[in-house]
Amino acid sequence: MTSSADGHPTRPFPTPIAKRSLFGEAARSISALILREMSTRYGRTPGGYIWALLEPVGMIIILGFAWSLVAKTPTLGTSFFLFKATGFLVLQMFLITANQVGRAMKFSRALLFYPRVTWLDAVLARFFLNILVTTLVTAIILTGIIHFEEIRTVLDFVDIFLAMTLAALMGLSVGMLNCYLFQRIPVWEQVWAISTRPMFLISGVIFIYEDLPRVGQDVLWYNPILHITGIMRDGFYPLYHPTYISWLYLGIWIIAPLLAGLLLLRQYHRDLLNK
Template sequence: MPRVVGALILREMATTYGKSPGGYLWAVLEPTLGIMVMALGFSLLVRTPPVGDNFMLFYATGLLPFSMYMDLSNKISGSITFSRQLLAYPSVTFIDAILARFLLNALMQMLVFYIILGGIIVIFQPEMIMNISQIALALSLIMYLALGIGLFNCFMFSYYPLYRQLWGIATRPLLICSGVFFTYDSLPPALQDWLWFNPILQIVGLMREGVYFQYDASYVSLSYIILFASVPALAGLFFLRRYYRVILYEM
């Protein structure tokens, strides 16, 4: 299994990031430009960010976890489609394909996170703390959430093609609802009651608590986040194990 996963990772590297010399560079530039645009735009409207004294840091702590979730969940969701030709071989299973995509893209997203956050710290030297254990916990939770949703969607996208379009429509407001532009505490109570159920918003809050000494993320429920990720993960594994051969024959 390790050799198969390693070979799939090399294939993923060649096809996803190796098509052009700027493939890896763009993976860093894309979120950096997004953070810069948001920081510039909101700095023209308000004098200070909702937390701290640096717009770049505030939006980085929101956009980077969100981008990590979106990238990982989308890549995992397309694992069977991406590797359908190789899955015809008995030595390659859907677990290998999913694990290869998850490992490579998780490492890439972590590298992007540390490059961008490190650059902001070195250049701007904002007032902050670095609770490494809490930041690592937030990153681990966002990756686990992406894995869980990605596993379930991997089955649903392959077995019910229409579901892909429905999922895309349903998740369009996710960027606005995930705490990238605001803090949970700044919302009116009615919105807090609804948006609390968004696990990405909770993980973003956990990330900001690990960066800002003045931020309190007591509303975060680790058990809820883990449960929210575990249910679709187990469901996705169950249905993929039962139907992935059927999916391959029908594709």
């Protein structure tokens, strides 16, 4: 504390060292929460990380075989497994991220009473761990399908990376808002679980937008995940170029829930912890 010319005490501005120290504390808190999450979510379950890989693999295999029995060729390309995987893995990135981020404060509730652990640390820890695991699982599955079936295609890694990033950011955005709603309105967690079950059927996992009738296109266009699956498939199929994708619409879906969730949690996180 220093004094001004008139003798009144003044508070010094934070120095770069203080800022780096604050950033370092946040990084340490997030790292510790990630390690705790890893040991809790994967370390206590037989098989651990293996289930994170086997679950989507099993679903893709079932979908691939089922559709191969009713159709001679997939809608795009020659592989039923690749077609289903490019849709399912995008949806999985969104849903898992939204669910895990939405339950972040509830999972780390006991730790949030410590002054050095903030609600934002808990949210970011779950987000970073989820995208790390889900991205690794996605890369393993898609690489395995391409090599196993000897698929020759020209991959657009920009579109693939963009699609997975958008799915992760939308999961963070919706999850941030859910993090508030799950605690403020407990029944919302059940409503969310029920309302997201049809996502598998309406998000482009088993079809492409262009194959829908006009009425279906007009309705399902408002599902933002359908736009992201279109971007993902644009990266795997050189001849497929979806024209229905709206970047403005995707931006609204990412920014609006994120801002709402951040503002609500910043204002009411103490009330939520003391409920």
